[in-house]
Amino acid sequence: MKQRRILMAHGAGGKMMRDLIVDSIFPRLGGTVLRAGEDSAVLAPEAAAKAWAFTTDAFVVTPLFFPGGDIGRLAVFGTVNDLAAAGAVPRFVSLAFILEEGLDLEVVERVTESVARAAEEAGVEVVCGDTKVVERGAADEMFVCTAGLGVIEGEPARPSRIEPGDAVLLSGTIGDHEMAVLVAREGLPFEAELKSDCAPLGGLVAQVRGQVCVHAMRDPTRGGLGAALNEMAEQAGVQIEVEEERVPISAAVQQACEVLGFDPLYLANEGKMVFFTPEAEAARALATMRHHPLGAQASVIGRVVAGRPGRVVLNTSVGGRRILDLPLGEQLPRIC
Amino acid sequence: MRVEDLVEPFRDRKATLALAERLAVAVTRPTRLMEVCGTHTVAFLRAGLASLVPERLSLIAGPGCPVCVTSASDIATATLLAEQPEVIVTTFGDMLRVPAGGRSLEASRAQGAKVRVVTSPMESLDLARANPGYKVVFLAIGFETTAPSVAATVKEAAVEDVRNYLVFVAHKLIPPAMEALLESGEVAIDGYLCPGHVSAIIGAQAYQPLAEKFRVPCVVTGFEPTDLLEGMCEAAEMVASGEHGVRNQYRRVVRWEGNERARALVDEVFQVADAEWRGLGVIPRSGLMLRNEFARFDARRAFDLSDAPQAADAPGCRCGEVLRGLIAPPQCALFGSICTPESPQGACMVSSEGACRAYYRYGGMEGA
Amino acid sequence: MCLGVPGRVEKVEGTWAEVSYGSVRTRISVALVPEVQPGEFVIVHAGFAIAKVNQEEAEETLRILGELGAS
Numbered sequence: 001m002k003q004r005r006i007l008m009a010h011g012a013g014g015k016m017m018r019d020l021i022v023d024s025i026f027p028r029l030g031g032t033v034l035r036a037g038e039d040s041a042v043l044a045p046e047a048a049a050k051a052w053a054f055t056t057d058a059f060v061v062t063p064l065f066f067p068g069g070d071i072g073r074l075a076v077f078g079t080v081n082d083l084a085a086a087g088a089v090p091r092f093v094s095l096a097f098i099l100e101e102g103l104d105l106e107v108v109e110r111v112t113e114s115v116a117r118a119a120e121e122a123g124v125e126v127v128c129g130d131t132k133v134v135e136r137g138a139a140d141e142m143f144v145c146t147a148g149l150g151v152i153e154g155e156p157a158r159p160s161r162i163e164p165g166d167a168v169l170l171s172g173t174i175g176d177h178e179m180a181v182l183v184a185r186e187g188l189p190f191e192a193e194l195k196s197d198c199a200p201l202g203g204l205v206a207q208v209r210g211q212v213c214v215h216a217m218r219d220p221t222r223g224g225l226g227a228a229l230n231e232m233a234e235q236a237g238v239q240i241e242v243e244e245e246r247v248p249i250s251a252a253v254q255q256a257c258e259v260l261g262f263d264p265l266y267l268a269n270e271g272k273m274v275f276f277t278p279e280a281e282a283a284r285a286l287a288t289m290r291h292h293p294l295g296a297q298a299s300v301i302g303r304v305v306a307g308r309p310g311r312v313v314l315n316t317s318v319g320g321r322r323i324l325d326l327p328l329g330e331q332l333p334r335i336c
Numbered sequence: 337m338r339v340e341d342l343v344e345p346f347r348d349r350k351a352t353l354a355l356a357e358r359l360a361v362a363v364t365r366p367t368r369l370m371e372v373c374g375t376h377t378v379a380f381l382r383a384g385l386a387s388l389v390p391e392r393l394s395l396i397a398g399p400g401c402p403v404c405v406t407s408a409s410d411i412a413t414a415t416l417l418a419e420q421p422e423v424i425v426t427t428f429g430d431m432l433r434v435p436a437g438g439r440s441l442e443a444s445r446a447q448g449a450k451v452r453v454v455t456s457p458m459e460s461l462d463l464a465r466a467n468p469g470y471k472v473v474f475l476a477i478g479f480e481t482t483a484p485s486v487a488a489t490v491k492e493a494a495v496e497d498v499r500n501y502l503v504f505v506a507h508k509l510i511p512p513a514m515e516a517l518l519e520s521g522e523v524a525i526d527g528y529l530c531p532g533h534v535s536a537i538i539g540a541q542a543y544q545p546l547a548e549k550f551r552v553p554c555v556v557t558g559f560e561p562t563d564l565l566e567g568m569c570e571a572a573e574m575v576a577s578g579e580h581g582v583r584n585q586y587r588r589v590v591r592w593e594g595n596e597r598a599r600a601l602v603d604e605v606f607q608v609a610d611a612e613w614r615g616l617g618v619i620p621r622s623g624l625m626l627r628n629e630f631a632r633f634d635a636r637r638a639f640d641l642s643d644a645p646q647a648a649d650a651p652g653c654r655c656g657e658v659l660r661g662l663i664a665p666p667q668c669a670l671f672g673s674i675c676t677p678e679s680p681q682g683a684c685m686v687s688s689e690g691a692c693r694a695y696y697r698y699g700g701m702e703g704a
Numbered sequence: 705m706c707l708g709v710p711g712r713v714e715k716v717e718g719t720w721a722e723v724s725y726g727s728v729r730t731r732i733s734v735a736l737v738p739e740v741q742p743g744e745f746v747i748v749h750a751g752f753a754i755a756k757v758n759q760e761e762a763e764e765t766l767r768i769l770g771e772l773g774a775s
Contacts, residue, residue: 188455188730190728190729190730191728191729191730192727192728192729193727245349250727251726251727252726252727252728255709255725255726255727255728256728258707258709258725259709259725259728259730259748260455261429261688261707314384315384316382316383316384317347317349318347318348318349318352318353318383318384318385318561319349319352319353319356319384319388320352320383320384320385320386320387320388320561321384321387322381322382322383322384322386322387322698322699323697323698323699325696325697325698328677328678332429332430332432332433332453333428333429333453333455334428334429334430334688334707335428335429335430335455335478335482335706335707335749335750336374336375336401336402336403336428336430336478336687336688336689336706336707337745337759337762337763338712338726339710339711339712339724339725339726339745340726341762341766342710342745342757342762343710345766345769345770345774345775346769348769348772348773348774348775350772350773350774350775351769351772351773351774353773354772354773355772373706375706375707428750455750455751456732456733456750456751456752457750457751458733458751458752459751478706478750479706481706481708481749481754482706482749482750484736484752484754485733485735485736485749485750485751485752485754488733488735488736488752492735531706532706532708533706533708533747533749533754533755534706536708536747536754536755537754537755559708562769562772562774587758587761587764587765588757588758588759588761588762588765589708589747589755589757589758590755591755591758595736595737595754595755597736597737597738598736598754601735601736
């Protein structure tokens with residue numbers, strides 16, 4: 001009788017693990033490289049590669065399935081987007097599952113299917129993987145770890161290329177992902193159209209870079225737009241000015257934030273990209289983004305100035321001005 | 337009218353800038369206004385209004401930050417309760433990280449204590465019903481805005497005879513604190529911006545005795561940018577013309593009589609008691625405690641708290657002076673150096689609406 | 705010290721109500737404003753309606769804001 005729950009033995013390297021991989025994972029995921037099952041994926045060199053971009057990520061989201069996505073989808077897109085932000089074309093992804101003893105096998109299969117679909121959407125191949133099982137209570141159902149490899153054919157996009165005068169563009173609305181996950185996780189008594197924006201941005205980035213010069217990019221994940229801009233300002237040694245009313249936000253996210261006392265500028269996004277382009281190219285960059293399905297609400301949200309290195313200033317929607325600081329950590333619902 | 341009409345126009349840029357101009361005209365000489373309410377301080381700084389008000393206008397943050405003024409020993413006691421194996425402590429998110437003598441609810445939770453963040457006192461009662469094997473304790477902080485909701489929840493618990501629900505009452509009252517500040521005469525304040533939502537409960541009437549006794553302007557003010565500026569305009573205009581008394585800027589929400597139903601509920605469930613305000617000391621008749629009829633819900637009576645750790649404030653911490661409006665956050669030597677949001681030395685830096693944290697994060701009155 | 709958000713009462717069931725903020729709805733207690741009716745507006749704090757919005761005063765304030773340039 002086939003075991004429908006994950007047991008410690010599934011991670012032990014023996015027959016049960018082999019069966020898990022062959023019966024549950026391979027049929028749903030992977031091409032020839034993955035299924036060869038070798039200790040390492042051996043990949044052919046690419047002539048056009050000037051450089052490689054390499055990234056790693058870990059995913060611990062709860063709940064595993066949320067409106068707009070799941071941990072599998074998130075894992076692939078999160079990895080791919082980090083590569084895209086460096087100006088790389090994402091090619092290969094590795095996948096490690098850390099499974100909690102007692103987890104329903106069906107969950108593993110659903111996540112695997114989701115990974116497969118996401119990989120196809122993102123145009124990447126999952127070439128190697130690993131499975132470990134930890135005792136009940138040592139993991140929250142399932143953790144996913146990835147690494148990603150991408151090819152850089154032209155000039156890499158990096159903070160050091162940012163210059164005063166550059167325009168800052170954002171591909172779409174903020175806060176969708178974290179709000180959707182939070183409401184799903186906490187079972188907050190919210191009825192709202194809150195959906196994660198989880199999406200692969202390689203296509204959007206390629207399209208924009210095909211049209212305009214892009215100095216740097218960042219995907220505003222944990223810590224949101226606020227964290228991303230502060231990091232870029234710091235790394236590039238510039239000051240960034242942001243126009244609050246140009247930052248796109250959906251009514252649902254805005255209202256949910258007001259009720260809970262959250263600041264949308266610090267909420268994680270999983271399908272958005274910040275672009276730094278020379279000022280002269282901003283209009284073209286914007287038009288290109290808006291033509292892409294993932295950039296329909298793109299906006300020029302600010303600009304880089306010489307000012308104080310590492311500082312981010314917000315010009316508020318009412319005409320005031322104040323610092324936009326780094327977030328402090330997890331936001332909590334508040335009453336004050 | 338749509339609900340958006342109660343929000344967006346109050347954040348209108350043109351109206352805001354027009355009110356800023358009116359304010360510049362109204363402030364004819366150096367004027368010191370105290371915003372009693374922490375939420376006012378944050379709303380003001382977050383909207384970038386500091387950059388729009390005349391330099392002659394000094395805005396001083398007051399003691400209206402319930403997190404900041406919850407006594408260190410109450411917080412330490414709450415952490416002790418959380419560490420009892422049969423207890424689940426439920427709290428608003430605001431209190432989770434507040435330090436007290438090296439302890440905090442977050443730190444206790446990291447060590448295995450059961451602490452749950454809730455967004456409403458009713459949620460904590462739900463938790464009690466769902467977990468009959470545990471004693472669920474609700475950390476009831478907040479001023480008059482929040483106390484009625486807690487009172488309603490305790491009443492419901494009583495009606496349903498929920499046996500495992502307890503409330504650790506640390507509510508405080510604003511008018512007695514304002515009176516104590518005014519009585520002390522420590523700091524010269526020309527006028528007061530009174531908290532809009534506290535006033536929705538206690539009514540604009542609540543400030544009348546203070547306004548008369550101390551001959552000061554008190555303007556009940558809302559929280560949107562246009563509300564804040566309009567409230568400041570009214571206060572500044574009263575100061576300039578030597579007027580005192582109560583005015584209500586937040587008329588769409590606050591009635592002169594306030595919410596009598598809410599106050600009746602509070603009166604039914606709580607009685608007034610002396611209370612210790614962190615940084616201010618004991619203020620007579622400035623807090624609430626559960627009446628005897630509801631004693632069975634009182635966490636202070638249900639547990640032996642005599643072992644409660646004494647929590648002293650960090651050396652050099654001047655939160656008390658900040659809360660009393662004696663100094664601005666940057667005047668504290670610890671501000672920004674030893675005391676930062678990542679390593680807060682006092683409650684004013686960790687509270688989401690503490691003056692120190694607001695100044696640190698938004699750039700204070702110098703703005704950007 | 706008080707985050708309070710205006711909401712429109714959509715439905716009332718005893719001491720509970722469904723309130724809309726535009727695109728988001730929540731269920732809150734109206735124990736403090738029990739006489740409130742659907743179509744009216746309240747201020748919501750910590751899962752409770754703490755006061756009813758006075759629509760006349762609101763409209764008057766909106767009129768003034770309009771004069772100051774608000775759209």
